[in-house]
Amino acid sequence: MGRVGPLLALALAMVALDGPAAAADPLAGISDVVSEPLAGGRHVRLVTAHGPVHAWIPGDYRSERAGIALYVHGYFTDVDRAFTEHKLAEQFRKSGRNALFIVPEAPAGGNQVVAFADLDDLVLQVREALAIARPWGPVVAMVHSGGYRTARAWLDCPNLDQVILLDALYGDEEAFSRFVHRPSKSLVVVGADTLRWTEPFEREARRDLTVRALDQLPGDPAHIDLAARAAPVLYLRAQFTHMDLVESDKAIPILFAASRLGPVFARPSAAVAR
16 A cells, blocks of 8 residues: 555546545645555545545446445454455445445454544535545445444434444334434345344334344345335335344445445446346
8 A cells, every 4th residue: 555645646546546636735724644555446535624435436426427335344453454344345336336335443342432523514625535426325334243333423414315233232122213304315134143123123113114134144136125115114124134234245345335325327347236
């Protein structure tokens, strides 16, 4: 991984993927920026006042149709370990989605505060550091385990369209219910270790929302039909363990591929992208 010094070098590296740069002061508030090719795209690690952030852009990224995908790790790890050990760039690439992929630092335990409570500010910092225009497609946040606390802080952001709770409902049910009751919002809930919360949440949601449920995570996103994808609440009972959901490619690529995010123009080699 090579350190990028002058702003121009970083901007030129990203322009090839996105088009003209659109930031007046791209490194404001950011103390360090490191860039490298990774998984057929461009990976950048930022050090901000709130902690490190990883960002990845697919090689086939096109800003005019792009969305924003976020992933928040759970407890007992940090963003650097999660990004590397769980191969998050590679997993997102397998989803075949055309999006700016952002992975911010998050609490490693219940005694730590949420690092990035302002979703708009997080996206702005990443976009300025990468010198790219704001993607105006859907904004989808996937959170694992204790990452639900960060998602909870983002629920009032008008730009957030969809939340994927990857075995991450440990409370705050009313907040997530209020979110999904707003127009054009949707929630995907995956239950494994969290069944004591997810099962009652599904039953309660059925009172006044359309809920689709699957008894397991499919191995192919095509098996999540359009009705399930369009439902305000999609509930999946996981046949995998809490950590297998993130350490393998059995959940993250499938769920992003079935999300509101659109596909890249050129289909990747991984069969999961549909």
